[in-house]
Each structure stands twice: as C-alpha cells, then as structure tokens.
Amino acid sequence: MKLTKILKNGFLIVVACLALSACATSKKSTGQMQGDVYTGTDTVEYLASGVPDRVFFATNESVLTTASRETLRKQAAWLRKNSKITIVLEGHADERGTREYNLALGERRANAAKDYLMTYGISSDRISILSYGKERPVDSGSNPLAWSKNRRSVTVKAN
C-alpha cells in the first residue's frame, strides 16, 4: 500500500515536471506567435512581391524583432528601387491599454520602424507617421493571438 502511494506521488511529480517543461517550450513558439509577438501571415499584405507591409511587437514594447528587421530591410530595398514612393507608417496597439497611452505607443512603434528604414538609406522626407492607438484593430477578437496581430506598424503607400 505504502509503496503504491510513494510510487503514485513520484509519478505525479514526474507528470508535473513534464507539464512545466511543456509550458516553457510552448511559450516560445506556437506556430503563430513567438513569445507574444505575432509571426504568422494571416493579416499581412504585400507592398510588392516578397515585401511584407507590416511588423509586429510584443506587449507594451516598441523593440523591433529579428523578423521585423528583416521585413524592414526588404521594405528599404523596395523603397530604394522606387525612389518616388512616399509612405505612411501606421502604428497600432492592442485593446489592453488606456486609449491615450496607446496613441503614444502606436507613435513610438511607427517611429521604431521609421528609424530602422532611415538607417537603410530611406530619407525621413519620404516617411510620415500616423498613430491609431487601439482604434483600428485588424482582428476584433479578445484573445492573445488577436492582440498580437493588432500590435503592429503597417507601411502604407502614400502616393
């Protein structure tokens, strides 16, 4: 009896360990999100073939991820080739923040993208910034995946 109890307890601990490690790994990547940054392509549109129009951010963050920097380098190359095109960078936040702070956060995200494009030779004269805060979500869901799609900076052709 006692032995089975001990065994049972031991078994439970092993199961718990497995569950924990499973959690830890699943947090890193779920196919569509890495951490809480969206990595899918559901909402992405293309400025030209192979040039995605948007980059995504972690909650409350305006730091560009590796994937975002790659996207922006593609945008910069496309903008260098099409030197007459001007763009608007539209910064957005998810619905889990106060309206006014999110307006500022959207502006900060769009500027992060702008700064990066400038380091790849795109003149600031060709870029304007427009923050929508949380006013224009692409996904109307109230769940972590929807929120990750909404935390974004979208490059829109202005002319």
Added chain:
Amino acid sequence: MQEKCLKDNIAKKMKKFLIILILILIPVKSFGLIEVDITRGNLNPLPIAVSPLSIDEESRKNFQNILKKKNIGSEISLIVENNLKVSGLFNPLNKDAFLQEPDIANLKPRFEDWNLIKAQALITGKVSYVEEKLRVEFRLWDVLAGKEMMALAFTTVPNNWRRVGHIITDKVYERLTGEKGYFDTRIIYVAEEGPKTQRVKKLAIMDQDGANNKFLTLGNELVLTPRFNPTSQMVTYLSYFRNLPRVYLLDIETGTQEVVGDFPGMTFAPRFSPDGKKIIMSFAKDGNSEIYTMDLENRIVEKITNHPSIDTSPSYSPDGKFISFNSDRSGYQQIYVMKSDGSNVKRISFGKGIYGTPVWSPRGDLIAFTKLHKGKFYIGVMRTDGSGERLLTENFYQEAPSWSPNGRVLIFYRETKTDSKGKGFSAKLWSIDLTGYNERQVSTPTDGSDPSWSSLLSN
C-alpha cells in the same frame, strides 16, 4: 473648416433665457431636521415622496399645446423622482400610495398621511403658465418634524422644463446632503457604431440623465476624448481630420472649431486648466510624447515635461498648482504628480499593476485612475500623495473616469470581451459612486465611450 458641426440650439437657448430664480421663502431656521450622509455607501436610501406638481386646467392646456405633454407637472416631478432614485441616496415612494391631492399637499401637507406611507421627506409644488412662460414653485418638507425645509420658485421658457426638474433635484440634494448637486449638467462623449475594426465615432452630448442626446460631428473622421471646459460651454477633443490627429477646440454654442496650436505631429490627451484658459495635452514626436500647455488667449506654448518616455493623460489639480499624468519612465505606465511648471516630479502609484488616466477630483483631495492588474481593469481612487488606494470596480475592460462636478460620482466607459470569432463587442457608459456603491449603466442611443461631465449649468 472641418465637417460642419451641428449647432447646439439648447445651449443657445440656455444662455438667452437664463433661469430666473426667485426665492419666495427663506428656509425657516430649523434644528434636527433630516440629513442624508453621502460619505457612506447608502444601503438605506431616504424614503421620499415626490408629489406630482399640481397644475390648473388652463395652464395644463397651454403647455399641452406648446410642449405636447399631457401634464407637464407630472412630467417634471418624474424627472425629479428619477434623478433622486439614480443617485442611490433616495427611495422615491410609489405614487399610488399617496393620499393627499397634489394641490392641497402643496398648501399644507397632512403630515400624518405622509408619515403613514413611511415618507421622511416630501416634495410638493405647482406649475403655472404666466405670460408665455413656465412658472414652477416647489417645497421640500420634513415629514417627521412637520416642517417646511425649503421653498423656491423659477420662471423660464417652457422648453426648459427638463432643466427645471434637474434644478429642483439639485436644490433638494443640496438641502438634504449639504453638498452641491450634479443634476443640471451634461455629458459629452463619443458615440460609437459599426464593427470593431472600423468603428465610426461621433461627438455627442446629452443631459446627465440621457435626455436630449445630440450628435455634434457627422462621423466622417475619428474623434476621441472630448473634455468640457469647467467654466464655459467649450470642448476640447482629438480629431483625425485629414488623417492628422490633432487637438481641437469646439464651441458647442456656435459649432465653430479650430486646431489648438501648430504642432508638427500628433497632439492628443487634451484637458482644460481649471480656469479654462489653457489646454494641457501631449505632443508626440520621434517616438517620444511630452506634455505641453497652450494659453488660449495669447497662444503661448510651454513644454512641461522633458523625458524620453511616454508622458501623457495630464490633469490639473482644481487649484491649478499641480498636474497629475501617467508616464512609463519606470518601465511601465504609472501615475506621477508634478508642479504645474513641470518641476518636482513624483511618482505616486506603487501598487501592483500598471496605472493610467489620472483625473484630479474637483474637491482636490483624490485622484481617480484606471488600473490594469492580472488581466483585469479597475477604476479606483487614491489620495494625491498616492496613499489610500481604493478600487471601486473591476471588469474585463474599463477606463477613463470623469468626475461629477461635486466629486461624488464617477462616469467611465466599459468594453465587453468578444468571443473567439470577434463577436459580441460593445462599449457603454457607466457610473459609480465614490463609495463604490450604486454602479449603473448610463443609457445612450448608440454605444458610447470617453465620457466627460460638465460643470453645473446653473448655480
């Protein structure tokens, strides 16, 4: 010129025909009369009888012609009754139980009859048609003491009949609680319609009880965060006119509007200074939002904060000496207080979670805020040094508290969680007493958000 604003006729009329207040009887000096304590959650609202205002047949017919209301006396008393009920402090009694006719009660109540139905206070009155105007007199009686507490009369244009009901409520509230009322006031807010991804937003204004709703913009561009000037019928708000988000000033009497200042980027989060002479707001540039003021008379712009973080949602203290705002300079959004020149910045929120939208109470002693902690949003209050934090209400999403002019009630907005398909979204206005009691939805014809409470229209 931005989209043509619908003229607000009510506001015009209000100014033209200022209500004439005639004191017909100075309240008799009295001791030990009923009082309502508004500092505690009121679990035992005061039983009060609102007798329909009596009206003579000729006056009744005249008002029926003008206002299309069968009995304007009953209509006005219904407004008073509803206001008292919604305040949570009073329990208006069922009229079916009233034994005394309105006209006789107004002359001399039979206190034993009113006592029998457990009324502690009684409101009586009379409406008459005098030289094309609406004349209303009313009396407040202490049933237990058998005494008159107050008697007042008003004369105004018939169209102002709803305001008469609100003013009567304000007078009764003030007499019984010892504090100014908040019923003759209006709410400006953002009316919302359409799918969550493409919300159409319009400025809207209504009486505090939801009546006389009017749209002030057409919905062609996004508008956000309207706020009243505490001293006049001016409003400041954010408009995305021509896709340039800027702070605007709107005169709701004339419908004229103008951009505030000439900033090379987004200005947002506007509020008036307590004297109504300045606008305080944020200006975002190069990923950094700072707080600025602009003097509306000489147009001088001053930069108040200077920090590479997001500084926004500024709100003045009622004496104009301090400013509260939220900043993420600590890493997350927290509430700070500084002197109005930007010096002496001190963080005041230290609880768990993030804090935003600080709004200074008109009484000066408290700051209302929005808090996010563990996936829930709270509306709360704290003292101006950050002590005594008290959370009033918890929900999936709610924010943007605005104080009633007497600092006893907060109005805010609440959004619902959508399901996995993104369905089920709504945004509604809610109010709650500072005590944390009496939480209720404020009905609006469409969805609504970003409410701002006006000052008392009459004093």
